[in-house]
Amino acid sequence: MVMFEKLTEVGAQFRLPGKFYAYDTIKNGNINSTFKVTYRDGETLKSYIVQKINTNVFHNPEEIMENIDHVTEHIRERYPNEVSLHFHHTAEGKNYLYDEDGSFWRVMNYVDSITFDTCDDLAVISATGEAFGHFQMQLSDFDGSILHETIPDFHNTHKRLDKLFDDVAANKLGRNADCEDEIEYLSSVRYKAGQLSERYANGDFPIRVTHNDTKSNNVLFDRITKRPIVVIDLDTVMPGMAMYDFGDAVRFICNTAAEDEPDVRRVYFDTSKFRAFCKGYLGEVKHALTKEEIDSLVLAAFSITVELASRFLDDYLTGDTYFKVNYPGHNLIRTRCQLQLAKDILRKSDELKWIVEESIKEG
Ligand code: GN1
Ligand code: MG
Numbered sequence: 001m002v003m004f005e006k007l008t009e010v011g012a013q014f015r016l017p018g019k020f021y022a023y024d025t026i027k028n029g030n031i032n033s034t035f036k037v038t039y040r041d042g043e044t045l046k047s048y049i050v051q052k053i054n055t056n057v058f059h060n061p062e063e064i065m066e067n068i069d070h071v072t073e074h075i076r077e078r079y080p081n082e083v084s085l086h087f088h089h090t091a092e093g094k095n096y097l098y099d100e101d102g103s104f105w106r107v108m109n110y111v112d113s114i115t116f117d118t119c120d121d122l123a124v125i126s127a128t129g130e131a132f133g134h135f136q137m138q139l140s141d142f143d144g145s146i147l148h149e150t151i152p153d154f155h156n157t158h159k160r161l162d163k164l165f166d167d168v169a170a171n172k173l174g175r176n177a178d179c180e181d182e183i184e185y186l187s188s189v190r191y192k193a194g195q196l197s198e199r200y201a202n203g204d205f206p207i208r209v210t211h212n213d214t215k216s217n218n219v220l221f222d223r224i225t226k227r228p229i230v231v232i233d234l235d236t237v238m239p240g241m242a243m244y245d246f247g248d249a250v251r252f253i254c255n256t257a258a259e260d261e262p263d264v265r266r267v268y269f270d271t272s273k274f275r276a277f278c279k280g281y282l283g284e285v286k287h288a289l290t291k292e293e294i295d296s297l298v299l300a301a302f303s304i305t306v307e308l309a310s311r312f313l314d315d316y317l318t319g320d321t322y323f324k325v326n327y328p329g330h331n332l333i334r335t336r337c338q339l340q341l342a343k344d345i346l347r348k349s350d351e352l353k354w355i356v357e358e359s360i361k362e363g
Contacts, residue, residue: 122272286359
């Protein structure tokens with residue numbers, strides 16, 4: 001079935017009013033498929049976001065929808081004046097739909113906005129920090145025990161690395177030969193990168209409710225004022241470490257290049273961007289974080305960057321079944337880019353820790 005027919009069928013199940021007018025594919029995201037669909041109702045055009053959830057990654061998508069319901073309800077209750085995400089319901093009263101092929105669909109309100117993938121505007125970077133810091137604050141009194149762990153051990157770096165090295169040992173597709181340097185580097189930082197998740201498992205850090213995918217393009221911004229409107233992509237909201245949300249955000253936004261830049265000479269961790277992000281983020285949450293959490297922010301940035309590199313590499317070694325790839329070797333290119341970034345974070349660690357301390361004093 002062509003996509004437009006499929007989207008029309010899905011829209012009808014969710015009882016979207018008016019006549020299907022147009023659709024665009026939204027290319028952000030390495031897992032789910034996202035579309036903006038527009039309906040014409042009389043003289044007005046209204047848009048929605050339609051998503052097909054990747055059930056290879058999310059084995060129990062109904063649980064994601066339950067989690068999102070709980071989280072958005074909590075935020076709406078406490079912050080009624082803020083924009084929040086609304087999901088549409090089918091005639092059966094469900095906020096999702098399984099089609100006849102077994103695919104899982106959902107529809108939410110479209111918020112007119114812009115997102116930033118790479119961004120050089122320090123004010124926007126600081127605002128991104130504010131948005132994620134604010135999100136952490138909004139969930140600080142939310143009972144995480146009611147949430148499903150939709151992807152168990154999602155940010156357990158230690159386990160991610162164990163799995164990578166099992167797959168290296170198996171060398172199922174014979175691809176180890178393409179990435180000997182990367183394997184060697186990951187082996188040399190295995191302990192350091194896995195340290196925080198080990199300590200978390202031992203109860204050294206508070207269990208927070210975290211977003212777990214804090215890329216800057218998961219914040220919607222007002223087109224004109226460039227102020228944040230709402231944090232999106234709540235699929236991986238689960239109990240976790242606050243500093244990993246911080247780390248994942250700076251991993252993405254402080255990179256001088258794209259997440260999959262093939263020319264690693266263009267990949268650096270930009271300290272000015274880091275300072276801007278810290279200002280926004282810590283301005284929101286510094287009083288809520290413990291000293292241990294604050295002291296671990298920089299190590300968390302390194303750890304989650306290594307973790308993502310290991311996930312990309314693992315996917316490469318086992319046949320590219322998890323992340324969408326645009327060309328052969330894409331996951332290896334992503335790995336190299338993330339490792340280059342991780343090395344730069346490590347090199348700049350002292351300066352980054354100092355910036356964290358300064359941001360705390362200034363705010
Ligand atoms: C995936 O598809 P997207 O962009 O929302 C992944 C994240 C990675 C990210 C890297 C469920 O997120 O963990 O950090 O790609 N999400 C899942 O770009 O695995
Ligand atoms: Mg995501």
